[in-house]
Amino acid sequence: MIIAERKPIEEILGLLSKHQKVLVLGCGGCVTVCLAGGEKEVGILSSQLTMARSKEERPLEIVQKTIERQCDFEYFEGIRHIVKDVDAILSLACGIGIQTCAEAFPDKIVWPGVNTKFLGVNLNVGEWAERCQACGQCVLDKTGGICPVARCSKSIFNGPCGGSQDGKCEVSPDTDCAWALIHDRLTRLGEVDSLREILPVKDWSYSRDGGPRKLVREDLELESGK
Amino acid sequence: MKAGSKLERMLESGNFTVTGEIGPPKSCNGEIVRHHARMLKGYCESYNLTDNQTAIVRLSSIAAGKILLEEDCEPNIQIVCRDRNRIAIQSDVLGATALGMKNILCLSGDHQKFGNHPTSKNVYDVDSIQLIKILDGMRNGYFANGEEMKDEPPKIFIGCAANPFADPFEFRVTRLEKKADAGADFTQTQCVLDMERFERWMELVRARGLHKRIKILAGITPLKSVKAAKYMNKYVAGMMVSQEYIDRLEKAEDVKAEGVNIACEQIEYLKKMEGIAGVHIMAIAWEEIVPEICKRTGLNPRPEV
Numbered sequence: 001m002i003i004a005e006r007k008p009i010e011e012i013l014g015l016l017s018k019h020q021k022v023l024v025l026g027c028g029g030c031v032t033v034c035l036a037g038g039e040k041e042v043g044i045l046s047s048q049l050t051m052a053r054s055k056e057e058r059p060l061e062i063v064q065k066t067i068e069r070q071c072d073f074e075y076f077e078g079i080r081h082i083v084k085d086v087d088a089i090l091s092l093a094c095g096i097g098i099q100t101c102a103e104a105f106p107d108k109i110v111w112p113g114v115n116t117k118f119l120g121v122n123l124n125v126g127e128w129a130e131r132c133q134a135c136g137q138c139v140l141d142k143t144g145g146i147c148p149v150a151r152c153s154k155s156i157f158n159g160p161c162g163g164s165q166d167g168k169c170e171v172s173p174d175t176d177c178a179w180a181l182i183h184d185r186l187t188r189l190g191e192v193d194s195l196r197e198i199l200p201v202k203d204w205s206y207s208r209d210g211g212p213r214k215l216v217r218e219d220l221e222l223e224s225g226k
Numbered sequence: 227m228k229a230g231s232k233l234e235r236m237l238e239s240g241n242f243t244v245t246g247e248i249g250p251p252k253s254c255n256g257e258i259v260r261h262h263a264r265m266l267k268g269y270c271e272s273y274n275l276t277d278n279q280t281a282i283v284r285l286s287s288i289a290a291g292k293i294l295l296e297e298d299c300e301p302n303i304q305i306v307c308r309d310r311n312r313i314a315i316q317s318d319v320l321g322a323t324a325l326g327m328k329n330i331l332c333l334s335g336d337h338q339k340f341g342n343h344p345t346s347k348n349v350y351d352v353d354s355i356q357l358i359k360i361l362d363g364m365r366n367g368y369f370a371n372g373e374e375m376k377d378e379p380p381k382i383f384i385g386c387a388a389n390p391f392a393d394p395f396e397f398r399v400t401r402l403e404k405k406a407d408a409g410a411d412f413t414q415t416q417c418v419l420d421m422e423r424f425e426r427w428m429e430l431v432r433a434r435g436l437h438k439r440i441k442i443l444a445g446i447t448p449l450k451s452v453k454a455a456k457y458m459n460k461y462v463a464g465m466m467v468s469q470e471y472i473d474r475l476e477k478a479e480d481v482k483a484e485g486v487n488i489a490c491e492q493i494e495y496l497k498k499m500e501g502i503a504g505v506h507i508m509a510i511a512w513e514e515i516v517p518e519i520c521k522r523t524g525l526n527p528r529p530e531v
Contacts, residue, residue, distance in 0.1 A: 198356070
């Protein structure tokens with residue numbers, strides 16, 4: 001899931017300072033699950049914004065709406081009539097949703113209301129952790145199902161480096177050393193000897209380093225008759 | 227001979243080898259490097275030049291290496307994977323060898339969080355073991371992409387680090403083995419400040435016959451204060467200082483002198499340890515103590531090779 005965190009209220013107030021009427025737009029996808037930009041958060045943020053602007057004696061009119069997903073163009077169709085009447089949209093979707101929203105409404109200002117943090121997992125109430133960097137060529141088969149790209153601070157492939165102690169990363173005592181986790185898991189599985197193999201340099205062209213990525217599946221295109 | 231450096235020749239001769247370390251300054255003042263080179267000249271076979279150590283911007287290791295060559299001292303260029311991708315690293319390797327540098331030490335590098343630019347982006351295009359492999363490929367005439375060099379390959383004596391004080395303990399031996407497999411010729415260990423753990427590690431190293439495949443230089447760092455010793459033990463990931471040494475420093479009237487005593491005793495002890503080819507003396511910000519340590523342990527004058 002994509003993990004996001006709402007931007008500080010002061011920052012959002014700054015973004016909206018010149019507007020009188022805005023749409024606070026939530027998303028029913030990942031940001032709802034990680035409690036950053038779903039219907040509930042739209043409501044809370046809208047009250048905060050209204051109150052803050054009333055105090056400044058510059059009232060802000062807010063329209064609240066949460067759509068199924070902001071990463072799909074089709075869900076924006078149903079809100080065109082709302083968008084028409086506002087100065088700007090404050091999107092509480094992840095970075096993908098915010099951009100899709102802006103693309104769906106090319107003549108409307110779209111502000112980001114959250115910081116998109118990472119692709120991760122919910123560990124506990126209020127606690128999330130990164131798990132994937134979408135590097136484009138999965139190596140989890142070689143690393144006991146634990147990703148060194150996302151979870152090692154140095155993204156190394158033949159760890160652990162010399163900064164691993166007591167299972168923790170040199171970067172912080174709160175960070176698990178991914179390679180210690182890989183080592184321990186493979187030991188448990190009786191596969192630790194597989195780590196004697198040197199993993200070769202990675203082909204980063206499948207990752208962001210190859211430029212913005214796009215996926216085209218001809219089988220699906222053909223199926224849809226396009 | 228891989229590169230024919232003095233370091234390589236000394237290690238091959240079987241003499242107990244000594245390497246040192248010079249940390250380039252946080253300025254363009256090359257005279258500081260020159261000053262240390264003159265101070266340490268003749269005491270070590272080669273001198274490591276750190277590559278922006280602890281992720282703090284410093285005069286570049288290759289530029290500092292050039293100053294060492296001018297002073298007739300042999301450099302050992304450190305290259306970390308943190309700041310450069312495979313294109314820049316290979317270019318620097320060609321440049322360093324063109325200037326006459328023959329020893330290169332491959333390291334992961336401290337995370338930039340510890341340095342003076344914690345908001346920077348790190349690279350880690352390759353890791354330290356992959357870097358060793360790239361350098362081994364280069365000295366055999368191939369770039370990292372497999373392309374054959376049209377000209378003479380660079381002659382490189384390849385080094386790496388080993389840290390017996392990091393975890394998981396047993397895997398530290400496997401990691402050294404991977405470095406040997408990748409093509410490393412010698413390794414310099416993290417500062418040995420817990421001899422008991424170091425000996426246990428060496429037992430595992432010998433059990434796998436690794437000391438016959440890669441030359442092992444034990445890291446020596448003279449302790450300067452009780453505070454520093456405790457700090458390293460508690461807060462520096464991958465470092466351990468035994469209670470015995472801390473106690474000795476605490477009881478000593480002259481703490482620095484006791485630190486030097488410990489270092490000298492360690493060297494004498496390591497000289498007799500099977501599989502130890504020499505010592506790597508890291509006295510950063512205390513370079514002037516190196517001559518005394520070398521003289522007291524009979525490591526000076528150096529044998530001719």
